[in-house]
Structure formats: C-alpha cells, structure tokens
Amino acid sequence: MSIRRSFVMAVLLFLPLTGGLAWAQTQHNSPAPTILVIGDSLSAEYGLRRDSGWVSLIEKRLHDQKFSHHIQNSSISGDTTSGGLSRFPAALKEYQPDIVIIELGANDALRGLSLAMTEKNLSEMIALAQQADARVLLLGMQIPPNYGRAYTQQFQGLYPLLAERHNTQLTPFLLEGIAADRERFQPDGIHPNEAAQEVLADNVWQQLEPMLQEHG
Structure with missing residues (x-):
C-alpha cells in the first residue's frame, strides 16, 4: 500500500470520529432548558430551612427523573403582582426560560388591592413570557372568606380566567390538600411549614411534568 493511499484511508477513518466529537461537544455546551419561578414567600422558602421548599423539591425531582431542565427561583417574600411585573422583563432576558x-x-389579596390591577399585572406577565417563547404554568391561589364573599370568589376566579384567556397551564390551587390543616402551617398561620412542601410540590408537578415531557 502506497504512503499516499495509507494517508487517505487514515483521514477517512478519522473524519467520523472528529465529527462525532464535534457533535458531542456541541451537545455538551448546549445550555440546559430553564424553568423560571417568579413568586412570593410561598416559593421563597420563607421560614424554612434552605433547600426544603417546594421549588427545591421540584428541582430534586428533575434530577432524579433525568430531566435536563434546571430551575431559577426568582421569588421574593412579600412580593405582589406589581413587584413581580416590574422585575419580570429583566428576568426573562437574563434567564431565557423555556417554562415560567x-x-x-x-399578597395583593392580603392587602386588599384592586383585583383589576392584579388581573392586569398577571395578564401582562403571561403575555411577556409567551412573547419570549416561554410556556407558562400559573399557580392559582385562594383566600379566606373573611375578606368578603364577592372579593374571595372574584380572586379565586382570576386564575382559571387568565389560564383560559392565554391558553396556559394551571395548577388550580397551590395549597390544595393542606389549606385546612393547621398543622401544616407555620405559627403565623399563613406560610406552609416544611412538612407541607412535598404536597405543594405534588400539586405543581401534576401540570409541570406533562410540560417537561412535551419539551422532550
């Protein structure tokens, strides 16, 4: 075999290997899809040990079930929809999430703020996320009836209304399964304790998992 022929064969054998290495390197360098959580104290581990809240439990499930997604938790205790909206565009730009x-x-409801403003703020956030090609999971909330029957019902109805209007996924009530159980709350009677976080994670996972499968 001539030296020239041997060289050509060596090159031909090497090319598939280098092509595969380049593909693998590209795959390795591709950023993992991001799930952006934007919320208040219910998502910010208020009064809990670090990494014991429902967001951290969801992140653990992602890892255990071999999903490539990672979570960016941008929740701030005490935040309202106005506060969330004000910082949302920057978060979208920075994290470029696949799911929000x-x-x-x-907190809007606890302060008796205008439901029209709450609806407007949430609607704008959903629209901004969708314009950024992110899919949205909206977590519904309810408030005690002592805020007045009309206000309570209108607040509860905001979330399914917005989910239908914007065609988003909806967890009807984040605190489903624990809301009436005082032993699942911290002494303030408002914030779920550590024992409740797995239930909250289950509630979110019901709608989130199909969204993850869809991405895959």
Whole structure:
C-alpha cells in the first residue's frame, strides 16, 4: 500500500470520529432548558430551612427523573403582582426560560388591592413570557372568606380566567390538600411549614411534568 493511499484511508477513518466529537461537544455546551419561578414567600422558602421548599423539591425531582431542565427561583417574600411585573422583563432576558411558573397574587389579596390591577399585572406577565417563547404554568391561589364573599370568589376566579384567556397551564390551587390543616402551617398561620412542601410540590408537578415531557 502506497504512503499516499495509507494517508487517505487514515483521514477517512478519522473524519467520523472528529465529527462525532464535534457533535458531542456541541451537545455538551448546549445550555440546559430553564424553568423560571417568579413568586412570593410561598416559593421563597420563607421560614424554612434552605433547600426544603417546594421549588427545591421540584428541582430534586428533575434530577432524579433525568430531566435536563434546571430551575431559577426568582421569588421574593412579600412580593405582589406589581413587584413581580416590574422585575419580570429583566428576568426573562437574563434567564431565557423555556417554562415560567408564576406564583403571585396572594399578597395583593392580603392587602386588599384592586383585583383589576392584579388581573392586569398577571395578564401582562403571561403575555411577556409567551412573547419570549416561554410556556407558562400559573399557580392559582385562594383566600379566606373573611375578606368578603364577592372579593374571595372574584380572586379565586382570576386564575382559571387568565389560564383560559392565554391558553396556559394551571395548577388550580397551590395549597390544595393542606389549606385546612393547621398543622401544616407555620405559627403565623399563613406560610406552609416544611412538612407541607412535598404536597405543594405534588400539586405543581401534576401540570409541570406533562410540560417537561412535551419539551422532550
């Protein structure tokens, strides 16, 4: 075999290997899809040990079930829909999420703020996320009836209304399964304790998992 022929064969054998290495390198360098959580104290681990809240539990499930997504938790205790909206565009630009989980509105209700403003703020956030090609999971909330029957019902109805209007996924009530159980709350009677976080994670996972499968 001539030296020239041997060289050509060596090159031909090497090309598939280098092509595969380049593909693998590209795959390795591709950023993992991001799930952006924007919420208030219910998502910010208020009063809990670090990494014990429902967002951290969801992140653990992602890892355990071999999903490539990672979570960016941009929740701030005490935040309202107005506060969330004000910082949302920057978060979208920075993290470029594939999925956005919006957990806001409870503090609006606790302060007796205008439901029209709450609806407007949430609607704008959903629209901004969709314009950025992110899918949205809206987490619904409810408030005690002592805020008045009309206000309570209108607040509860905001979330399914917005989900239908914008064609988003909806967790009807984040606190489903624990809301009436005082032992699942911290002494303030408002914030779920550590024992409740797995239930909250289950509630979110019901709608989130199909969204993850769809991405895959």
